[in-house]
Amino acid sequence: MPTVACHDCDLLHRLGPLPEGVTARCRRCGGLLRKRTRNGFERTLALALAAAILFAVANAFPFLSFEMRGRVTQTNVVTGIVDLWKGGKPEIAALVALTIEVAPVAQLSLLLYVLGLVRIGRVPPGLPTAFRLLRHATSWSMIEVFMLGIIVAIPKLMGMATIVPGLALWSFVLLMLVLSAAMAAFDPEEVWERVEGRR
Amino acid sequence: MSAPAATALGASCASCHDCGLLSRVDGRAHGARCPRCGAALHFRKPRSLERTWAFLIAAMVCYVPANLFPVMTVISLGKAQSDTILSGAIYLLMHGMWPLALIIFVASVFVPLMKIAILAFLLVSVQRRSAWRPAERTRLYRLTEAIGRWSMVDIYVVTILVALVRLGNLATIEAGLGAVFFGAVVVLTIFAAESFDPRLVWDTSQGRQT
Ligand SMILES: [Zn+2]
Numbered sequence: 001m002p003t004v005a006c007h008d009c010d011l012l013h014r015l016g017p018l019p020e021g022v023t024a025r026c027r028r029c030g031g032l033l034r035k036r037t038r039n040g041f042e043r044t045l046a047l048a049l050a051a052a053i054l055f056a057v058a059n060a061f062p063f064l065s066f067e068m069r070g071r072v073t074q075t076n077v078v079t080g081i082v083d084l085w086k087g088g089k090p091e092i093a094a095l096v097a098l099t100i101e102v103a104p105v106a107q108l109s110l111l112l113y114v115l116g117l118v119r120i121g122r123v124p125p126g127l128p129t130a131f132r133l134l135r136h137a138t139s140w141s142m143i144e145v146f147m148l149g150i151i152v153a154i155p156k157l158m159g160m161a162t163i164v165p166g167l168a169l170w171s172f173v174l175l176m177l178v179l180s181a182a183m184a185a186f187d188p189e190e191v192w193e194r195v196e197g198r199r
Numbered sequence: 200m201s202a203p204a205a206t207a208l209g210a211s212c213a214s215c216h217d218c219g220l221l222s223r224v225d226g227r228a229h230g231a232r233c234p235r236c237g238a239a240l241h242f243r244k245p246r247s248l249e250r251t252w253a254f255l256i257a258a259m260v261c262y263v264p265a266n267l268f269p270v271m272t273v274i275s276l277g278k279a280q281s282d283t284i285l286s287g288a289i290y291l292l293m294h295g296m297w298p299l300a301l302i303i304f305v306a307s308v309f310v311p312l313m314k315i316a317i318l319a320f321l322l323v324s325v326q327r328r329s330a331w332r333p334a335e336r337t338r339l340y341r342l343t344e345a346i347g348r349w350s351m352v353d354i355y356v357v358t359i360l361v362a363l364v365r366l367g368n369l370a371t372i373e374a375g376l377g378a379v380f381f382g383a384v385v386v387l388t389i390f391a392a393e394s395f396d397p398r399l400v401w402d403t404s405q406g407r408q409t
């Protein structure tokens with residue numbers, strides 16, 4: 001039976017093959033040892049594909065329109081970042097670009113690259129690097145926090161003018177749900193098992 | 200204490216930070232590589248305490264200007280009004296939007312302060328080789344890792360307002376210097392949490408040096 005160490009407290013555990021839908025936790029500190037989700041591989045792939053489409057829609061259309069005395073401005077995420085950059089705050093623009101654009105794009109493309117190639121029976125070249133980048137991209141991807149930002153911004157603006165939610169807003173809501181479902185279903189250990197031909 | 204628990208370090212093993220595979224490391228870990236993915240293997244995150252302190256102190260320093268400078272300025276019909284994080288939250292409260300005021304207060308004031316306090320407490324407890332409740336301290340660490348990102352809310356609110364309200368003299372919103380420092384606080388505390396190695400809490404609880 002393979003041995004694993006808890007990432008949070010270093011305690012050794014013997015961990016046999018997990019049945020689907022079972023999560024193994026450290027008996028000393030409760031840290032996550034492994035989460036084997038039901039049909040996790042296929043589900044992650046399907047959800048990542050859906051998330052990629054939603055991401056494109058969320059960025060192609062305005063998410064809010066602002067109407068004041070007959071004048072209308074609209075914004076999507078990219079124009080927001082460009083406005084911040086031009087407005088003399090490139091640091092904030094870069095941080096928003098990293099967390100709402102670059103990291104989610106990297107996260108989705110790496111997931112699709114790895115899972116897609118493994119799905120058709122090939123070993124993805126550069127798999128360790130892809131996993132390393134995926135871990136960083138996931139921790140900097142903050143779509144769900146951005147959603148909360150929209151929720152706070154809308155009532156603040158309603159005091160000034162009329163706010164009309166756009167198509168992209170609903171895409172963002174769906175994207176947030178689908179993306180977190182994809183990451184919750186993802187089990188990297190299963191990818192390694194498939195690549196090493198143990199299954 | 201009872202006999203030391205069976206840890207990877209005690210068995211001269213290290214688990215890979217990238218793929219999770221446990222492998223035996225003979226002698227010193229320096230230069231050892233994961234047989235599965237080729238990543239460098241370490242028993243513990245290298246120079247964890249020094250790096251965490253460095254990021255944490257930088258975050259504390261940035262926290263002061265983040266609260267003193269305005270995060271945004273609203274220019275409406277020729278009049279300019281600047282708001283800091285705290286005055287923005289108070290404004291929302293005064294205008295009856297207390298759920299929003301609560302979100303901003305928790306995400307922008309409470310979470311960063313709590314994160315800085317917890318990490319400082321963990322660092323000091325490890326350095327003093329404390330044996331106090333390692334499981335609870337590990338849970339505190341996992342909490343700081345999970346909640347840190349939510350501090351970004353105010354940055355996104357400013358971004359959305361700046362992007363939407365740009366009607367020249369009628370109404371314009373500009374991002375302020377406070378937002379830049381506040382972004383730095385969020386990033387630095389994320390780096391600090393990432394640099395800290397929670398296994399150190401257990402090492403010292405068992406009276407073992409790393
Ligand atoms: Zn543990």
Ligand SMILES: [Zn+2]
Pocket residue numbers: 215216217218219220233234235236237238
């Ligand atoms: Zn590895």
